[in-house]
Amino acid sequence: MSDIKQDTEKNILAAASRVFIRKGMGGTRMQEIADEAQINKSLLHYYYRSKQLLFEAVFKNTVAEFILIIKEIFNSEEDLRIKIPKIVQVYTDYLKKNPYIISFILRELQAEPKIILKIIEMVNIKSLYFFEQIKENISSGKIKPIKPEDLFVNILSLTIFPIVAKPIVKAALMQNDSEKYNDFLEERKKTICEFIFSSIY
């Protein structure tokens, strides 16, 4: 019974995630979520009381997953020559599979910027090993001086932006050809790294 309950509850959360992530808090109708989960609308309220609470559960979940990936990958102790390509690759693949996630997070964060504070507590970004690692590599002369924050932002910018801006990039540069766009992202896994390496080595 409590298995069934968990099933329904998770089913709702999963359905709500799919809809919320695609359409955002404002654009989503409770009925849509109910349809997506193939259940009655009242059940949504039974399990999550209100749209707002359901949304918050989805948002928290989504960000947590996203943060977890950052944490794991930026904390790895591999050499930067291995680690940076891995960051780029893992993020590209993840975002290609879940293309709406980043836009969703950014969109909702802009509507309600306070939420981010709680989330940032979850991971103290600056305490990631990556930041220490950059300083060490600079001290020992392995890479040219650069502010770790800049390098961090650069890696994420180069990787994430072309995916967030997919409709524009695809239409403006790829003749709106999905395969071309996809190849472009695949090739960028290499070119982004070359771009970064040529500036730090």
Added chain:
Amino acid sequence: MSDIKQDTEKNILAAASRVFIRKGMGGTRMQEIADEAQINKSLLHYYYRSKQLLFEAVFKNTVAEFILIIKEIFNSEEDLRIKIPKIVQVYTDYLKKNPYIISFILRELQAEPKIILKIIEMVNIKSLYFFEQIKENISSGKIKPIKPEDLFVNILSLTIFPIVAKPIVKAALMQNDSEKYNDFLEERKKTICEFIFSSIY
């Protein structure tokens, strides 16, 4: 009379822009726009018939402005050593002043991706002089080989992303300190260019 009419009409459009850009099509209420414009809600319909048409007017306007900047700056015939820093600077300043614009465009484009096709007709991005210029600079050995599309995307990624992701960057890396974040963006005008130059020269 037609002066007043234009005043009211433009007043409505300006108010609608402010609200739509902050909250998006789905999140905006017609009453909010009326309040923002300090007029009666019926007037919105009198001038623009429906929410959809008002939104389209705003969206078209916003994108047109944004495209105009791209066009002008990427078409300039200055040397890349001058041109790239100018691109970074103009865009940073523009987006700092209008921080919601990019998110707005990306958000609405994701909800309604067909619109982009009309817009792309407005500017054939690949016909911008920038693309020719890169090829010339490579041919004459002035810069290292790079696909113009990659360089184009890299410049915009490095410049735009930290501003689109403002809430995250500010909270995660800048202790949520507005001045720190602002300084960071200002310094990046230089560091982005150094980053790019070290990879193409």
Added chain:
DNA sequence: AATAAATTTGACCAAATAGTTAAACTAAGT
């Protein structure tokens, strides 16, 4: 000043939508 045309307003409507409630159903324990 009188008339006509455009503009503005407030009251109203209909559809959409979040949320409620009571009844029906299901499964577990006795």
Added chain:
DNA sequence: ACTTAGTTTAACTATTTGGTCAAATTTATT
């Protein structure tokens, strides 16, 4: 079989919201 607690449903309510309309007001024209 009966009871109880948890789950699911359908019908309903209240509110929000985009949109309409006719009357009032302002502006232009004669």
